[in-house]
Amino acid sequence: AQSVTQLDSQVPVFEEAPVELRCNYSSSVSVYLFWYVQYPNQGLQLLLKYLSGSTLVKGINGFEAEFNKSQTSFHLRKPSVHISDTAEYFCAVSEETSGSRLTFGEGTQLTVNP
Amino acid sequence: NAGVMQNPRHLVRRRGQEARLRCSPMKGHSHVYWYRQLPEEGLKFMVYLQKENIIDESGMPKERFSAEFPKEGPSILRIQQVVRGDSAAYFCASSPPIFKETQYFGPGTRLLVL
Numbered sequence: 335a336q337s338v339t340q341l342d343s344q345v346p347v348f349e350e351a352p353v354e355l356r357c358n359y360s361s362s363v364s365v366y367l368f369w370y371v372q373y374p375n376q377g378l379q380l381l382l383k384y385l386s387g388s389t390l391v392k393g394i395n396g397f398e399a400e401f402n403k404s405q406t407s408f409h410l411r412k413p414s415v416h417i418s419d420t421a422e423y424f425c426a427v428s429e430e431t432s433g434s435r436l437t438f439g440e441g442t443q444l445t446v447n448p
Numbered sequence: 449n450a451g452v453m454q455n456p457r458h459l460v461r462r463r464g465q466e467a468r469l470r471c472s473p474m475k476g477h478s479h480v481y482w483y484r485q486l487p488e489e490g491l492k493f494m495v496y497l498q499k500e501n502i503i504d505e506s507g508m509p510k511e512r513f514s515a516e517f518p519k520e521g522p523s524i525l526r527i528q529q530v531v532r533g534d535s536a537a538y539f540c541a542s543s544p545p546i547f548k549e550t551q552y553f554g555p556g557t558r559l560l561v562l
Contacts, residue, residue: 366549377452377539378491378553385549424490428549435481435504436541436551438490 336361336427340439348447349417355410355442357425367408368426369399378424384408420446452542452554460560461530469525469557473542480523481551482515485537497523530561
């Protein structure tokens with residue numbers, strides 16, 4: 335069964351600083367990987383996804399992530415954050431062989447300070 | 449193109465009552481998923497349905513919880529005899545028949561059991 339670990343529960347940064355949110359997964363089969371963002375009292379919005387192909391994936395709002403199979407990681411990055419990026423970020427994985435259900439990490443709260 | 453719709457957005461029930469949560473998938477989507485988010489936790493998969501079929505209910509509690517996705521109308525998540533531990537945000541997601549790896553989430557229903 336797959337599992338997802340988000341290594342940091344809270345990440346405080348200053349505006350315009352770079353940020354990396356870490357995600358590691360565990361699976362014995364091929365996976366699809368996702369990052370979602372959740373603003374307070376709202377649903378989840380898809381930031382980006384890796385299904386196949388290039389390991390560097392670009393998403394919305396200037397975010398990107400890199401799939402590293404050997405390290406089983408899918409870290410999310412942004413070179414310069416804005417106050418509006420303050421939100422909860424969730425990494426998720428689904429396995430090719432187990433249907434479409436997503437397994438989520440516990441989330442990382444990104445707080446951007448002025 | 450309307451997104452995934454859920455209603456009600458907020459639901460208050462007393463212990464022992466029934467809760468019915470509704471989800472209308474995006475147009476053209478025939479796959480529906482339900483997830484539960486307990487306070488301060490990530491989302492946990494509950495059930496995956498297609499029209500008139502339950503595909504995967506491995507995340508559903510064995511008692512009091514049921515889900516359906518009829519031929520016509522929204523998907524329903526039903527919780528009978530609610531208890532305080534059922535208080536959570538319940539999210540519905542939908543995906544198209546072909547690229548079912550990518551799920552689009554609704555705004556959620558926040559259930560509070562008094």
